[in-house]
Amino acid sequence: MAAIRLKGSHTVRPCDPTWIGTMALSEWDQIGCVTHVPAIYLYRSPNRSASAIAETLKDSLSKVLVPFYPLAGRLQWIGNGRLQLQCNAMGARFIEAECESSLNDIGDLFLSPQHRNLFPSADYGLPIHELPLFLVQLTTFRCGGVTIAIALSHAVADGPAALHFMSEWARITRGETLQTPPFHDRSVFRAGQPPLASSPRPTLDDFPEYGKPALLLGQSDTSEERKKKTTTAMLKITKAQVEKLRKMANDSREKPMARGFTRYETICGHVWRISCKARGHRKQQPTAMGIIIDSRSRMRPELPREFFGTATFDVIAQSMAGDLMSKPLGFAASKVRETIEKVTDNYVRSSIEFLKNQKDLKDFQDIHSLLRKEEGPFYGNPNITVVSWLTLPLYGFDFGWGKEQYMGPGPYEDDGNCLLMHSPEGDGSVVVAMCLQEAHMDEFKKLFYQDLL
Structure with a gap:
């Protein structure tokens, strides 16, 4: 170009x-x-x-x-x-x-x-x-x-x-x-207001998403992992493959459930399992997955859909890599569901109170790592973060000269970042954009489709 x-x-x-x-x-x-x-x-x-x-x-x-x-x-x-x-x-x-x-x-x-x-x-x-x-x-x-x-x-x-x-x-x-x-x-x-005098006061144990991410066994920080080159792949799953994954997850669930796993829970579980395998994790390796939750429908009363601000926040699903890799897909999907279902109106409000009680928010912001060139929030190896655009109206922005031919995010370069998008064709397929270290991507792509062929 x-x-x-x-x-x-x-x-x-x-x-x-x-x-x-x-x-x-x-x-x-x-x-x-x-x-x-x-x-x-x-x-x-x-x-x-x-x-x-x-x-x-x-x-x-x-x-x-x-x-x-x-x-x-x-x-x-x-x-x-x-x-x-x-x-x-x-x-x-x-x-x-x-x-x-x-x-x-x-x-x-x-x-x-x-x-x-x-x-x-x-x-x-x-x-x-x-x-x-x-x-x-x-x-x-x-x-x-x-x-x-x-x-x-x-x-x-x-x-x-x-x-x-x-x-x-x-x-x-x-x-x-x-x-x-x-x-x-x-x-x-309660923007701009002081914390409530609640008892007991919310602690970090209640909100693992605000703690330090899991580290690779034998490492004391993420500095070495940050130096490694990354690459991005766009992987498409057809509607039939999505349903095949869901059947695999639902047929292998460990506990009875009132409803089957959603495509989001299923794909998240699949990506998490495969990333552990592609990275060659040991059985005892702790790993976490960041899940972005929209609180608009989880608060009581619900927030208006047209709320203009930030109503999304991260929650963390945690597991041992050995369990994710050795157990069937239903185990990973259930970890995703358990994490999502804990986000009730009370969880949302308690999370806000936890943050209000923090003396300083710098450690919770990524902008400071950019400004100081220092280590900031990082959820790379052995962790991943999944952002879902599956339910968002991504396409069809007509400024007067027709709808777009392509819509997408900016370049993804952070290890472990994953983005889910529905296909613009509206055929029920899902596009998985995954960023990993170069050393792990070929194996990830091979394993990703292994159970879907």
Whole structure:
């Protein structure tokens, strides 16, 4: 692919006055991934000039930032590793770029780290109060196609909220009106309020997701594992193969259950077992899997689906690698289910109270490891983290020139990261994007399909 040339960078502010003031963030807004999360959309034939596309997108972005005004604000440190959101209408960053290649020349956008130049880059060397929360890069190609790549701060919005924003932005670009206003009230998480005087006070034993990840036997830290090169594979499971996996899991479950394993529980269990085998773990090796939970439907009363913030958080399933590898798939799937089912309304609220009681949140944030180049949260070997986009409306973002030809995340380079996506064809198949150390990937791919042929 030819080099990408940046043509210009613009600040896009809300076109109408918005609420100005300080918005308290919940504890979940402030832990884990408080950096920017990238995604990209590819359109082959917009049938209009690059300048016309850019002006249309900037105009509609200024309109959608009115109801989604937090994205036009800036974060601010307030001490003890805590953040608040200044809703000040400073705006989003819009970058224009061009590439002399054709879209046919660029290959798989997801698998190639060389394509990172298609994505807007957040400069974490800047003071955080100067860093835009939403960045977008429009890149035009020789063939007339374009990519729209975004980077959106996870401290302001999680996946469901980000897709809600993208859907409304596309709708407004098409000349339609806002369909579903975002819900900005974070009071359900008691954002900005002190911890409750509860007894007994929640402890780390209650929430293993906030503890240190399991280490390889014989190692005292993760420094050696971090140095190893990684690679990513995109593995597709057909609907028939998904059902075959589910049957294997359900036929081998150890305890009677009121309902069978879901495809998510089954695929997570399968990926966890296979990663242990591919990595050559010993029987006594502890291993963990990070599972991302959306609390919207787990709180009582339920949060509105249009809640705009971070309502997702990690929980941890734990096991010995020997059990995962020697026992059938139903064992691994049951570990996933047990972990998910413990997330009740009480668990959600207790988790928040645990974080409120922490003197400093720095150890729970990945941004500090980026800034200091030090070790931060890491769930690589012997652990994995599975992010599911299976239930999210990933596709069909029409900005006025048709739906995208491709949608995907930014490059995956962290050992043990796994992303599940439903196929854009809507045929019931699932795409598993897995990042592992190069030394383990060939074995993982071989074992992944071994029981599915």
